[in-house]
Amino acid sequence: KDIIAEKVLGQGQRPAWLVSQPDIGGITLKNPDYASWPMEKRIAEAKKLLDEAGFNASHPLRFNLLYNTSESHQRIAIAASSMWKKNLGVEAKL
Numbered sequence: 001k002d003i004i005a006e007k008v009l010g011q012g013q014r015p016a017w018l019v020s021q022p023d024i025g026g027i028t029l030k031n032p033d034y035a036s037w038p039m040e041k042r043i044a045e046a047k048k049l050l051d052e053a054g055f056n057a058s059h060p061l062r063f064n065l066l067y068n069t070s071e072s073h074q075r076i077a078i079a080a081s082s083m084w085k086k087n088l089g090v091e092a093k094l
Helices: 004-010 041-051 071-086
Strands: 062-063 091-093
Touching: 041 062, 041 071, 071 091
Parallel strands: 062 091
Antiparallel strands: none
């Protein structure tokens, strides 16, 4: 989320840790705990969860990633699928 907001989009967008703005309707939403974790810990946890779901190097998660064809959405899809492949072995077909 940080890389996509800062490097892929790079126009001052906030990392999308929440599904809404942090302050909405008199309520202040907080980022999940894992938002403050170092990247290595997030990757390790993702690998653990994938493994628990039955996905690993010999049986990788594979899926089709559909996205809106606007230029920014395409860049996000390419970046996300690349990071998933590199860090988790996930194969997302665009």
